[in-house]
Amino acid sequence: MDRVRTGIKGLDEMLDGGFLPQTANLVEGAPGTGKTTLGMQFIYKGITDFGEPGLILTFEQDTQQYYHDAANFGWDLKRLVREGALRIIRSSPEVTLADLEHVGGQIELAARDLGARRILVDSLSHFECLASDPVAYRRVVYGFINGLKREGLVSILTRESPALLGEPGDDDQEDVAFVVDSYLLLRYVEIASVVHRALLVLKLRGSDHAKDIRRFEITEKGLVVRDKFEGQEGLMSGTPHSMVRAFEKAFVEKRR
Numbered sequence: 001m002d003r004v005r006t007g008i009k010g011l012d013e014m015l016d017g018g019f020l021p022q023t024a025n026l027v028e029g030a031p032g033t034g035k036t037t038l039g040m041q042f043i044y045k046g047i048t049d050f051g052e053p054g055l056i057l058t059f060e061q062d063t064q065q066y067y068h069d070a071a072n073f074g075w076d077l078k079r080l081v082r083e084g085a086l087r088i089i090r091s092s093p094e095v096t097l098a099d100l101e102h103v104g105g106q107i108e109l110a111a112r113d114l115g116a117r118r119i120l121v122d123s124l125s126h127f128e129c130l131a132s133d134p135v136a137y138r139r140v141v142y143g144f145i146n147g148l149k150r151e152g153l154v155s156i157l158t159r160e161s162p163a164l165l166g167e168p169g170d171d172d173q174e175d176v177a178f179v180v181d182s183y184l185l186l187r188y189v190e191i192a193s194v195v196h197r198a199l200l201v202l203k204l205r206g207s208d209h210a211k212d213i214r215r216f217e218i219t220e221k222g223l224v225v226r227d228k229f230e231g232q233e234g235l236m237s238g239t240p241h242s243m244v245r246a247f248e249k250a251f252v253e254k255r256r
């Protein structure tokens with residue numbers, strides 16, 4: 001089957017080649033774990049390595065921040081915008097939702113204009129203010145995701161998780177894991193008093209994927225996924241174990 005490669009070293013291998021076409025892919029992690037970097041890299045590589053134009057939809061940072069952060073990794077987003085391969089849209093959750101419900105909305109027009117194939121939504125957490133309860137929130141996110149799929153886009157949706165180490169977020173948040181096609185977790189892991197970054201693919205609908213926890217680094221060229229944490233379990237303060245346990249509890253057991 002066709003794969004949408006992220007172009008991120010080590011990650012495509014974990015995803016058995018990449019994301020599936022027209023899917024919504026959740027990237028969750030504590031502040032500073034690298035969610036925005038991963039998403040920007042997906043968009044940047046999509047354009048420069050695979051010739052797939054992309055969109056960045058943001059509710060938080062001003063667009064200058066993206067240009068600045070990307071430039072740190074040597075990614076010239078301004079040039080891509082000038083060349084018509086990238087558009088950065090700054091909006092609010094309200095406007096975005098209304099936008100996708102109508103023909104000819106901002107995202108639809110931008111996607112058609114550019115021939116966009118990929119979108120980064122940074123971040124999904126902002127939709128929480130639109131819903132008064134978990135059921136409503138899930139409905140909102142579901143509608144949003146379907147809107148993106150209708151535009152033929154593969155999306156990366158970032159989401160902040162409150163826990164710095166260990167257990168994933170609360171029940172309301174986990175709920176969204178059911179409506180996305182894949183779920184990637186970024187975590188800080190402590191080994192012998194040193195904090196590392198770890199990545200885990202919790203779910204990839206319709207495909208096999210790596211089940212282990214891999215170390216990753218943010219380098220001057222962006223995110224690089226390294227080796228497994230295997231063999232070091234004895235050294236860990238139980239965190240990776242509890243990550244997998246918490247996931248099983250939240251996700252697998254609920255599903256049964």
Ligand SMILES: Nc1ncnc2c1ncn2[C@@H]1O[C@H](COP(=O)(O)OP(=O)(O)OP(=O)(O)O)[C@@H](O)[C@H]1O
Pocket residue numbers: 029030031032033034035036037038072073160218219220
């Ligand atoms: N040029 C660089 N070289 C190495 N590491 C960098 C570089 N630029 C940023 N970083 C690292 O990336 C981290 C921020 O990544 P990013 O903004 O992607 O995180 P995030 O998960 O989106 O955070 P937030 O929850 O605040 O939005 C920083 O904490 C920093 O350690």
Ligand SMILES: [Mg+2]
Pocket residue numbers: 035036037122
């Ligand atoms: Mg961010």
